Amino acid sequence: MTLQHYLVISAILFTLGIFAVLTRRNAISILMGIELILNSCNLNFAAFSRFMTPEDISGQIIAIFGIVLAAAEAAVFLAIILAIYREFGSIRPDEVDTLKG
Amino acid sequence: MEEFTLKTFIFYGFALTTVASALLVVTVRNIVHAAFSLMVTLFGVAGLYVFLQADFLAATQVIVYVGGILVLILFGVMMTSGRLEMRIHIERGQLLLGGAVALVLLMLLLTVIANTPAWKNRIDDGTELPPTTERIGELILNGPFLLPFEVVSVLLLVALIGAALISRKEVRD
Numbered sequence: 001m002t003l004q005h006y007l008v009i010s011a012i013l014f015t016l017g018i019f020a021v022l023t024r025r026n027a028i029s030i031l032m033g034i035e036l037i038l039n040s041c042n043l044n045f046a047a048f049s050r051f052m053t054p055e056d057i058s059g060q061i062i063a064i065f066g067i068v069l070a071a072a073e074a075a076v077f078l079a080i081i082l083a084i085y086r087e088f089g090s091i092r093p094d095e096v097d098t099l100k101g
Numbered sequence: 102m103e104e105f106t107l108k109t110f111i112f113y114g115f116a117l118t119t120v121a122s123a124l125l126v127v128t129v130r131n132i133v134h135a136a137f138s139l140m141v142t143l144f145g146v147a148g149l150y151v152f153l154q155a156d157f158l159a160a161t162q163v164i165v166y167v168g169g170i171l172v173l174i175l176f177g178v179m180m181t182s183g184r185l186e187m188r189i190h191i192e193r194g195q196l197l198l199g200g201a202v203a204l205v206l207l208m209l210l211l212t213v214i215a216n217t218p219a220w221k222n223r224i225d226d227g228t229e230l231p232p233t234t235e236r237i238g239e240l241i242l243n244g245p246f247l248l249p250f251e252v253v254s255v256l257l258l259v260a261l262i263g264a265a266l267i268s269r270k271e272v273r274d
Contacts, residue, residue, distance in 0.1 A: 015206050
C-alpha cells in the first residue's frame with residue numbers, strides 16, 4: 001500500500017460526491033453526496049498523517065474535527081429540510097423557488 | 102513490486118467495497134437503498150482508517166457516522182418521503198453535464214496524484230505505531246489543540262440549539 005492508493009480512493013469518493021450533488025434532485029441525496037465529500041477529505045488527512053509524518057498524529061486530530069463538523073452540518077441540514085418540507089410539502093430543491101425573481 | 106500478501110488482499114477488498122458502494126449511493130434510484138449503501142461506504146472508510154493505523158479515528162467514524170449521521174439521514178427520509186418521494190428524480194441533461202464535470206475533475210485529481218514528486222514511493226513499511234488514543238487525548242486536552250477543541254464544542258452546541266429551533270413547529274401567540 002502506498003500513499004497514492006489512498007489518494008486515488010479518496011479522489012474517487014470526492015468525485016462521486018460532487019456527481020451526487022450536481023445531479024440528484026432530492027435534498028437528502030445531496031446530503032449523502034456531501035457526506036461522501038467530507039469522508040474523502042478526512043481519509044486524505046489520515047493518509048497524509050500516516051505517510052508524511054508518521055510520528056505526528058495532528059492530521060488524525062484534524063480528521064476528528066472534520067467528523068464533528070460533519071455531524072453538526074448534518075443536524076442543521078436535516079432541520080432545514082424538515083422546515084422546508086412543512087412549508088412546501090416537498091424536498092426537491094427546484095420546487096423551493098420563493099426567492100426566484 | 103510489493104508481494105501479494107493477505108494484508109494487501111484485505112486492503113483491496115476494503116477499497117473495492119468502499120468505491121463500489123459509493124457508486125451505488127450516487128446511482129441507485131431508491132433513497133433507502135442509497136442510505137444503506139452509504140452505510141457500507143462508511144464502514145469501508147473505517148476499515149481504511151484501520152489500515153492507516155488510526156484506531157481511534159476508525160472507532161469515531163463507526164460511532165459518529167454510522168451510529169449518528171446515518172440514523173439522522175434515515176429519520177429525514179422517514180419524515181419527508183411520501184411514497185412518491187422515495188424515488189430520486191434525475192434529469193437527463195443534468196446527468197450528462199454532471200457526469201462530464203465529475204469525469205474531468207477525476208482526471209485532474211488523478212493527474213495531480215500521479216505527478217506530484219513528494220507523494221511518490223511513500224510505501225507503508227508495516228511498522229506498527231503505538232495506539233493513538235492516549236496521544237490524541239494528550240494533544241487535545243493538554244496541548245496545541247485545546248483551543249480548537251473548545252471552539253468546536255461551542256459550535257456543536259450552537260448547531261444543536263439551532264437545529265432544534267429551526268425544526269420545531271412555529272408557535273403563534
